Amino acid sequence: MDWQVTTCFYAALHLMNGHLSSFGVFHATHVQMDNALNPYILTSPTKLPEDAYVAYRSLSDLSRRSRYLVQVTGGKVIESDRPALIHSVHLARAIRHLDTVIGFYCKAHNAKFDSIKVRCVDLKSSENFNYFAIQ
Numbered sequence: 001m002d003w004q005v006t007t008c009f010y011a012a013l014h015l016m017n018g019h020l021s022s023f024g025v026f027h028a029t030h031v032q033m034d035n036a037l038n039p040y041i042l043t044s045p046t047k048l049p050e051d052a053y054v055a056y057r058s059l060s061d062l063s064r065r066s067r068y069l070v071q072v073t074g075g076k077v078i079e080s081d082r083p084a085l086i087h088s089v090h091l092a093r094a095i096r097h098l099d100t101v102i103g104f105y106c107k108a109h110n111a112k113f114d115s116i117k118v119r120c121v122d123l124k125s126s127e128n129f130n131y132f133a134i135q
Contacts, residue, residue, distance in 0.1 A: 002066035002086040008094035009063035012056050012101040019105060020046050030060070034075075052104035055097035062086075062094050092122035095132055102131045 013033070020027065020036055023046050027033045037056060039047045048056065061072040069083035095118055102113055115133045125134045 001088060001091045004091050005066040005086055005094045006063045008091075008098040009059040012059045012098055015101055015105045016048075016056060019048075019108065022109060034060075048104060052101055055100035055104075059094060059097045059101070062090055062097075065090070088120055088122045091120050095120065095123060095129075096127075099129050099131050106131075 016033060016037060017026075020033070025036055025046055027036060034057070035041060036044055036046045037048045037053055038044060039050050039053050041047060047053070057075065061075065064070065064072045064077075065084050066086045069085065071078040071080055071084040105111060106113060113131050115131060117133045117135055119135045123132075123134045127134065
């Protein structure tokens with residue numbers, strides 16, 4: 001599941017790179033990317049709506065957790081003597097967040113994506129996904 005969570009983040013990262021490139025903006029670091037997308041930086045013409053930004057940042061935190069086994073909140077590592085493992089609940093969160101990011105991208109750039117079939121015990125078929133089909 002750790003690689004599935006990480007893949008969700010990198011899918012979102014590539015979508016955000018596509019979003020920024022439509023403005024002729026290219027960034028090399030995650031910090032630069034975050035500053036360009038941050039809706040609380042009023043001068044950014046490339047900023048995201050708050051829900052898409054929170055989803056993107058949450059995916060970044062989950063990805064760091066999955067890669068480094070650390071608890072991350074708001075981009076900051078929370079010190080602990082125990083590793084922060086990835087469980088199905090984290091994968092479910094990542095899929096929900098990615099659905100939000102894809103939704104923003106499709107709306108902002110008039111794009112379409114086929115539904116992606118996923119299986120996760122912490123997701124229910126009754127949840128309202130636009131880009132994922134829960135199996």
